[in-house]
Amino acid sequence: MQADISSAVHKHKVSPESKGWAGRLLGLSHGMWSIASIDSRPLLFAFSLCAGAVTYFTLPFEPALGLCLAGWLVMTGLLIAARRRVTFTFLYVLAVVGFGLVTGLAAGAVRTTLVAAPSVAAETRPVMLEGWVAGVEPGAKGPRLRIDVHAIAGFSRADTPKYVRLTHMARLEVAPGRFVRCWAVLRPPPAPTLPGDYDFQRQAWFQQLGAVGYVQGRCRGGTLGAPQGWVNQLKVHLSTFRRNLAAHVNVAAGERAGGFAAALVSGDRSFMAQADQDALRGSGLAHLLAISGLHMGIVGGLVFFLVQRGLVLIEPLALRMPVQKPAAATALLASLAYLVLSGASVSTQRAFIMSAVVFGAVLFDRAAISMRSFAIAMIAVVLLEPESVMTPGFQMSFAASGALIATYEAWSHRRAGRERVLGPVPFAWASLVMTSVVAAAATAPFALYHFDRLAGLGLVANLLAMPVITFVSAPMAAVTLLLTPFGYGDVGLRLFGYSLEIVLAIAHWCNDLAPAKLSMPVAMPGLSLACFAAALALVTTARGAGRLLLCLAAAVPGIWLWVASPALVVHWSQSGDVFVRTTSGGLERIAFADGDGLAPLRFSNLDATACSDQTCRFGTQVGTVVLSQSGADQVACEAGVVLVLSLETSGPAERRDGCAPIHDWASIQAAGGFTAHATGKTLEPDPSVGCVRRPWRGCSTDS
16 A cells, blocks of 8 residues: 555656646646655555544444445445546545545444443343453552453343443452352443543443443452353463462562562562552553553563573574564563563553554565554554544553654654764764653643643653663563573662652652643643644655644644633532532532442542531632532522532523523433533533433433
């Protein structure tokens, strides 16, 4: 495809003798290409594929699978015809973009159908659940057990969820791989209550997680052995091995950083202290917790370096074959082993695909780090897991990778001159600073959209911590690998733990020095994020002097949409928390009702305060919002009150003459949340919060 598209871009010309409206259209398009030629190689198809997948997941209805496949066949035929007959670059590029859009849409529909599994429709009474513990995750109220379900009392085989996630509030006495029996209360995975917030319900569908809930009492071990089938048995054995590995690393690496080391080695965060996790998030170092490109690059890079250097010492071999190829093959196998041992999360799968592309390029004598490798990795991830395009991990990792590769390609031919002027050591530090700045700028829009904040000293924390990770922790990991066969692996793990203690100290220092995270008064709308993503895509795909113009043309509308968006005034989540933006501009979180849903991810860093009085009043830019435990009818008619949120069950939320509307907790639970924005000087409920029927989400009126 690359050769075909590139030849179309560089060979097709516009005839100056073209006449009529067609000629003017061709001339206008030719002028656009002369401003900034678009590199329409696989990268253009990759971005179009992502856009198609995003389109599928943002549709307010479920498109028919047959229609999606038929559209894909039609676009395939059009692309083949354009490849052979079209003599104009712009039309051929449109065919490539259209093919990518339809392919992404069809990939989402196919994936949704393939992972379909039973889910719980409503909250259950306490039921006996049996299954195998597939994993343990940390939680605010206790460890969360992911259970591969064997049977649930009262559920037929056809209605039994494949996986459930249970919060275990008592002391945990079972480990992954163990067959357990639990009394549990199950409920459907919660839906997001704030537009644009993290959709756990959608992700649960693609993880085949059919229910969440909590354990009454304690899960106890059962007598049933491993599940049937070698694949399921292998999963159980791997879960057991990962848990034992994490427990060993937690002890061997030291009490202070043992949990951090266990999370990096095995992906199991359950041994980490919550304060350390909060410090890593607040300092902008949370990417260290997600096993992704950094970790996979360190593992693969270390193995590649050690094997290559070892083979170079064997003179007869080094003189007769390129030693980098067996080194790349060994590094690829090591990356695959790390993928399996770390739990093969979505972020780790993305990192492995990119590592496989890099080492594969070495094996086939191609450029290891290039936009082509980046495009191939993106295409593979979207085709395998199209749902990942909606996650912050996918967006931020590919945004950082694409921006860094584009910067690397733009500066690579000038490296010798800069290094000669600065010297090798200052140049290395300048490169580190540039890498941190580029990655921070590329990921900032996605961090603001998903989390509504930026770490105040994130750049400083990364500049201080990344040299420790790269030049101290990574070599200590290599030492551990070398010493383990001789029985001295724990010595390497202890040294590894010492280096991670330095990283944790940096995280806590930066988090304490700047406890207030940068938060925007108006949440970024989805269209603005799309504009910023398009601007970033144009930076990597466009060539020529017009690249900056195209980037600004995409970014400026995003900024305008963001500035023109109405400000959030109040949000009542299914978690029971109320979020109010007061006249000071700050957002306050009030623990008001007893709910079991999820609070918005973008507000997760806020500390909750209780409303202990009978009524709590908050001044906003449009008037007073009242939280009332009783007597809401009288409070609603007070002067200046624009909204009353009540724990008492009341009638419909209709505005009486001179009185504010009342929304009670029962109606909020039925509706899935309540959100209101400021429109001028009035308070308006958000019309985008409503019922959307998709396979992973139903409506309250559905049976």
